[in-house]
Amino acid sequence: MKALNYSLTAAFAALVIYGTFNFNHAIGHGSEAATNYKIEVPLKNHLQLGMNEQDVFIEKVVGSGQVYRVTANDKDAAAPLYAAARPTAHNPIDPKDIGPFPKGQRLGITQGRWLEGSGKATVSCDNGQGALTASFQKLVPGGVYTFWYFFMATPFSEPFSTYDLPIGARSGTENIFVADRNGTASYSVKFKPCLQLSGEQLTAGLAIAYHSDGKTYAGSPGTFGTVSHLHLFNFLPKASELAASK
Numbered sequence: 001m002k003a004l005n006y007s008l009t010a011a012f013a014a015l016v017i018y019g020t021f022n023f024n025h026a027i028g029h030g031s032e033a034a035t036n037y038k039i040e041v042p043l044k045n046h047l048q049l050g051m052n053e054q055d056v057f058i059e060k061v062v063g064s065g066q067v068y069r070v071t072a073n074d075k076d077a078a079a080p081l082y083a084a085a086r087p088t089a090h091n092p093i094d095p096k097d098i099g100p101f102p103k104g105q106r107l108g109i110t111q112g113r114w115l116e117g118s119g120k121a122t123v124s125c126d127n128g129q130g131a132l133t134a135s136f137q138k139l140v141p142g143g144v145y146t147f148w149y150f151f152m153a154t155p156f157s158e159p160f161s162t163y164d165l166p167i168g169a170r171s172g173t174e175n176i177f178v179a180d181r182n183g184t185a186s187y188s189v190k191f192k193p194c195l196q197l198s199g200e201q202l203t204a205g206l207a208i209a210y211h212s213d214g215k216t217y218a219g220s221p222g223t224f225g226t227v228s229h230l231h232l233f234n235f236l237p238k239a240s241e242l243a244a245s246k
Helices: 010-017 113-114 239-245
Strands: 021-025 036-043 066-069 082-086 103-108 116-126 129-137 144-153 163-166 176-178 185-191 201-213 228-235
Touching: 036 066, 036 201, 036 239, 103 176, 116 144, 116 185, 116 201, 176 185, 185 201
Parallel strands: none
Antiparallel strands: 021 036, 036 116, 082 103, 116 129, 129 185, 144 163, 144 176, 144 201, 201 228
16 A cells, blocks of 8 residues: 655654644543544644645746745745656655655646645544544645545654555545535544554554545555645544543
8 A cells, every 4th residue: 555654753743743632532541542532633734734745846947847845935825736747755854855856737726725725523432433524624626535544653763654544444435525616525434443543652643635636546545746645634642642631
């Protein structure tokens, strides 16, 4: 399966995890997996989480045929976004890894609109029955999206990649949703078993990917940078943190 290829340090991941979640309800005893939980997870773009955007690009010199990852220093909200002409490995903690890459197709959305996209997910577990609901605003108008559950080893190693599973059925038939013409979308699914939360040896998270070709790829996210573009994501807390929040 194609991986998200996140190269993160343990300290940075901990910084992101703490303080970003609303622990509505948790029943646990400090073990790796809380029995029941309900967690609100704000879904963010890379810039909001202190990284460069990984899968959308701007052409800094018009006509050059080369594109660069969007960084916090790129302030032109009207700049058109592009795909890359070839797959680009994720490397979000290296601020120098921004390109150039060969320019691919224009995505039909500006940098400013991409960064306005927002979302919130609620993930729960009730006696073995898992559920996830989410709402989104200002996604790509009419955009085809898929919802993913990813996890990675802790502590992190170099180079590092995440392992991605579609939310719901492993076949990828239940993780698809489409934004309306305003970029608004909602999503809901139930599944068994419940999603495993982060633990001492595993960090888990949620992510949505936009598919600029309008296609989905079953149990795989597709090729990042060219046709699949990670838009919003965040990490899940440790089960022990849920127990401590009671």
